[in-house]
Amino acid sequence: DAGVIQSPRHEVTEMGQEVTLRCKPISGHDYLFWYRQTMMRGLELLIYFNNNVPIDDSGMPEDRFSAKMPNASFSTLKIQPSEPRDSAVYFCASSRRGPWTSGGGYNEQFFGPGTRLTVL
Amino acid sequence: KNQVEQSPQSLIILEGKNCTLQCNYTVSPFSNLRWYKQDTGRGPVSLTIMTFSENTKSNGRYTATLDADTKQSSLHITASQLSDSASYICVVSGGENAGNNRKLIWGLGTSLAVNP
Numbered sequence: 001d002a003g004v005i006q007s008p009r010h011e012v013t014e015m016g017q018e019v020t021l022r023c024k025p026i027s028g029h030d031y032l033f034w035y036r037q038t039m040m041r042g043l044e045l046l047i048y049f050n051n052n053v054p055i056d057d058s059g060m061p062e063d064r065f066s067a068k069m070p071n072a073s074f075s076t077l078k079i080q081p082s083e084p085r086d087s088a089v090y091f092c093a094s095s096r097r098g099p100w101t102s103g104g105g106y107n108e109q110f111f112g113p114g115t116r117l118t119v120l
Numbered sequence: 121k122n123q124v125e126q127s128p129q130s131l132i133i134l135e136g137k138n139c140t141l142q143c144n145y146t147v148s149p150f151s152n153l154r155w156y157k158q159d160t161g162r163g164p165v166s167l168t169i170m171t172f173s174e175n176t177k178s179n180g181r182y183t184a185t186l187d188a189d190t191k192q193s194s195l196h197i198t199a200s201q202l203s204d205s206a207s208y209i210c211v212v213s214g215g216e217n218a219g220n221n222r223k224l225i226w227g228l229g230t231s232l233a234v235n236p
Contacts, residue, residue, distance in 0.1 A: 004163075041228075042209070042226055042227065042228040043164070043209065043211075043226040044226075056222070091163050091164075093163070098222070099151075099152075099154075099213045099224055100151045100152075100213045100214065100222045100223075100224070107152070107169075107213075108166045108169070109166070111163025111164050112163055113161075113163055114162070114163055
């Protein structure tokens with residue numbers, strides 16, 4: 001398996017522009033997570049999906065952020081309009097089961113390589 | 121408030137030495153605790169998972185411990201290598217899979233540098 005695939009790897013844009021980040025999870029994984037990582041705040045869970053349905057988006061910072069998962073093999077995170085404070089590394093992760101499950105190894109999250117976003 | 125605190129924030133050791141990283145949490149109810157290793161420029165990779173009933177678990181030169189009573193975990197690295205230079209992140213999961221009180225709380229990580 002190729003693992004979680006993210007694109008683009010790097011994105012530089014100007015303030016006010018729309019940014020779309022893409023993710024392909026590992027086949028057979030029912031959960032997909034979007035994270036944002038900064039030096040100051042570490043990894044922050046933005047939203048997660050279970051079987052393509054958004055379950056918890058309480059981590060999405062504001063209405064400028066939106067995420068979709070139209071099918072089991074594709075998800076997008078969109079920022080419109082982008083602002084300099086959105087600059088961060090955005091990770092997508094997938095898991096076979098929810099990380100809250102107490103048994104077995106199927107709740108491990110597998111992370112993609114990340115997208116480094118710079119908003120000027 | 122659900123929190124995960126890691127210490128030290130950063131650590132520098134010489135190759136071949138041992139070190140111990142700490143993780144304290146207040147997440148309740150507790151489901152499991154994972155340690156992740158994150159190399160520079162890459163996504164985190166799981167090292168080990170600890171459930172409520174487990175006290176110690178090893179993965180090669182990495183040994184994790186869990187004290188569920190004091191809500192503390194440690195990650196011990198033996199005979200460090202240059203490739204161990206990375207950020208080590210502790211994440212605590214709480215709640216049950218079908219419940220409404222699921223939590224996934226990440227620590228800020230410990231940055232480890234192993235020097236020759």
